[in-house]
Amino acid sequence: MKLFKQLLLITLIVISSLFTNAQNVGIGTTTPTNLFQIGDVPSSIFGNSFAIGANGGGFGVFQYANVSQLASSVDLLLYPNSGSGYVGINTNPGHTLDIFSHGNAQINLSEGVGGQTALFSRYSNRLEIQPSDAFEISIGAVDQRNLCVANNGDVGIGTATPANLLQIGSVGSTNYSGNDIAFGSTDGTQASGIAQTTTQAQWYSTSNIALMPKGNGQGRVGINITSPGYPLDVEDYANDISIYAEGYVSSGSFVSSSDARIKDIEDVSNSTKDLQTLNAIQITDYTMKDKVRNGNKQFKKIIAQQVEEVYPQVVNKGVNYIPNVYQLTDKIEKTVGGYLLSFKTAHNISKEAKKLQLIDKNGAQQRYDIVSIPSDNEVLIEAPDLKSDTVFVYGEQVNDFRTVDYDGLTTLNISATQELSKLVKQQQAEIDAQNAKIAELVEMVKKLMPKG
Numbered sequence: 001m002k003l004f005k006q007l008l009l010i011t012l013i014v015i016s017s018l019f020t021n022a023q024n025v026g027i028g029t030t031t032p033t034n035l036f037q038i039g040d041v042p043s044s045i046f047g048n049s050f051a052i053g054a055n056g057g058g059f060g061v062f063q064y065a066n067v068s069q070l071a072s073s074v075d076l077l078l079y080p081n082s083g084s085g086y087v088g089i090n091t092n093p094g095h096t097l098d099i100f101s102h103g104n105a106q107i108n109l110s111e112g113v114g115g116q117t118a119l120f121s122r123y124s125n126r127l128e129i130q131p132s133d134a135f136e137i138s139i140g141a142v143d144q145r146n147l148c149v150a151n152n153g154d155v156g157i158g159t160a161t162p163a164n165l166l167q168i169g170s171v172g173s174t175n176y177s178g179n180d181i182a183f184g185s186t187d188g189t190q191a192s193g194i195a196q197t198t199t200q201a202q203w204y205s206t207s208n209i210a211l212m213p214k215g216n217g218q219g220r221v222g223i224n225i226t227s228p229g230y231p232l233d234v235e236d237y238a239n240d241i242s243i244y245a246e247g248y249v250s251s252g253s254f255v256s257s258s259d260a261r262i263k264d265i266e267d268v269s270n271s272t273k274d275l276q277t278l279n280a281i282q283i284t285d286y287t288m289k290d291k292v293r294n295g296n297k298q299f300k301k302i303i304a305q306q307v308e309e310v311y312p313q314v315v316n317k318g319v320n321y322i323p324n325v326y327q328l329t330d331k332i333e334k335t336v337g338g339y340l341l342s343f344k345t346a347h348n349i350s351k352e353a354k355k356l357q358l359i360d361k362n363g364a365q366q367r368y369d370i371v372s373i374p375s376d377n378e379v380l381i382e383a384p385d386l387k388s389d390t391v392f393v394y395g396e397q398v399n400d401f402r403t404v405d406y407d408g409l410t411t412l413n414i415s416a417t418q419e420l421s422k423l424v425k426q427q428q429a430e431i432d433a434q435n436a437k438i439a440e441l442v443e444m445v446k447k448l449m450p451k452g
Contacts, residue, residue, distance in 0.1 A: 029053075034060055042073040164193065174206050178385075204364070240316045241403065256407055271419035278416040280310040281409075289323045302409075304402035314408035320401035321357040321367075324348045325393040332389060338371045338382045341393065346376045355397035356381055361388065367397070 026032030028039045034051035041053030041060070048060030048071065059072035070076075078087055086093035091100035148156040156162030158169045163177035171177075172188030179193035185207075192205040203209065213219025222228030225235040234242045284303050288294035308315040324347075331342040349356070349370075356379065358366045371380040 044073050045071060176204065176206075179204070241318060244318075244320075269415045271415045271422070274412055274415035275419040277311050278412055282306050289326065302404060304404050307404060307409075308402065311409075311412065314405040314412070316403050316405065317400045318403065319397060319399055321355075321397050322395045322401065324350075324395040325356075326395060328392050329390050332386055332391065334386075335380070338380050339386050340374075340378060340380050341391070343377050343393075347379060347393070349373055349379055349396050353396035353398075357394040357397065359392045359394055365394070370396075 024032035024035055024037060026037045029037060031040075032051075033041065033043075033046040034048045036049065037051045037053070039053040039058070041051050041058030042056065045051050045053065045058045045060045048062040051058060051060035053059075057072075057074040059070060059074075059076070062069045062071070079085075080087055086096060086098065088098045089100065091098050146157065148160045148162060150156065150162055154162040154165055154167065156167045159167055163171065164179045164182035166181045168181075168183040169186070170188035171182055171184040171191035171193075174184070174189075174191040176182050176184075176191045176193045179195045182191060182193040184191040190205075190207045192203065192207075192209075195202045195204070211219075211221055213221055220228040220230060221232050223232075223234045225233050236242070281302060283300060284306070286299050286301075286303075287296050288299070304315050325343075327343055327345065327347075329341045330344045333340040333342070351373065353370055353373070355367055356370055358368065360366055366383075368381040368383045371382050373379050
């Protein structure tokens with residue numbers, strides 16, 4: 001009985017310090033809005049299982065069937081071990097914040113209802129961010145987007161709308177998109193794009209491209225060489241050609257390798273035969289088939305196929321494109337196998353053709369593999385994307401495109417000229433001898449003529 005009285009007294013003391021409001025119990029408050037509440041809390045903290053309030057702020061804890069919820073009216077600060085401890089979620093922490101997940105994503109960040117969401121996933125050797133919408137990191141001013149990851153995975157630096165895999169700045173209205181790397185001028189009016197295809201790396205630009213090695217005008221560029229010795233040093237060659245230019249090449253002077261130490265000299269050329277060869281070469285008047293580039297300009301030069309018949313050592317064969325199609329498509333259809341190009345007239349593409357050269361609206365050359373040639377007016381090409389309703393087709397690639405070594409023709413001309421010089425000297429000697437005989441005959445006639 002004595003023990004029962006003591007327990008009853010303790011219970012009455014505890015109850016006397018509590019104030020009840022319906023089923024809620026409060027300590028230090030007469031109007032608890034939570035099931036168990038200590039002190040006064042803001043109106044936003046209500047209906048929780050447990051709540052604590054002080055100095056105008058408060059937080060509450062509520063238990064759902066599948067999750068425990070902590071709500072706070074102010075910032076929430078954790079000070080484990082007096083500010084030097086660790087916090088762990090699903091793991092014994094060894095860092096300031098350690099998170100171990102049984103699922104794919106360790107952190108899910110979202111903004112508002114139906115807003116942007118980003119899933120952060122840490123795997124054995126990588127960290128993945130999978131945004132459902134653009135993911136941005138800003139440093140400095142508000143809305144200054146220093147880094148943006150679009151919802152398709154494109155990354156932008158200094159732009160919130162990247163249209164390339166990695167884009168630095170705005171590319172404006174240049175329509176540069178789909179490249180591996182793209183970068184724009186500060187005002188967004190000019191842009192460059194770099195793309196790697198299965199066969200080549202391509203650099204597109206709306207402006208001129210200036211290479212400034214060393215930055216002082218004294219640098220060097222090497223192709224197939226790691227230590228170039230000249231402003232442009234090209235090593236190796238294909239089909240005897242190191243540099244190919246479709247138009248004229250202008251230079252203040254021209255030099256050619258001719259050192260005897262790199263040659264196996266056989267004999268001096270037969271100038272008589274060289275003169276005969278030179279006489280067999282035909283000079284031809286012609287215009288170019290590519291009227292867009294050359295117009296109707298008249299040329300007076302040689303034809304490689306004709307030179308090849310009489311002097312084949314100066315004719316080389318290589319890979320190039322010829323304007324045998326040279327017309328706009330009538331229709332473009334995307335099919336399972338590629339793009340089907342149709343023409344109003346015959347395209348003249350040979351059955352052996354493997355590649356086709358197209359020219360886009362900006363004048364850039366695009367080259368694609370030929371899948372098949374269904375008819376004389378159709379060709380199927382393998383192309384990633386043709387965004388136009390029509391395109392200009394230049395022609396097919398050939399493996400026997402002929403070029404002429406004009407340096408070789410020059411030396412042939414020198415040898416033939418030397419032969420002419422010999423003939424002129426010989427003829428001059430004969431003329432001088434004839435003139436001497438004529439002079440003798442004149443003197444004889446004068447002596448035979450009667451005087452007076």
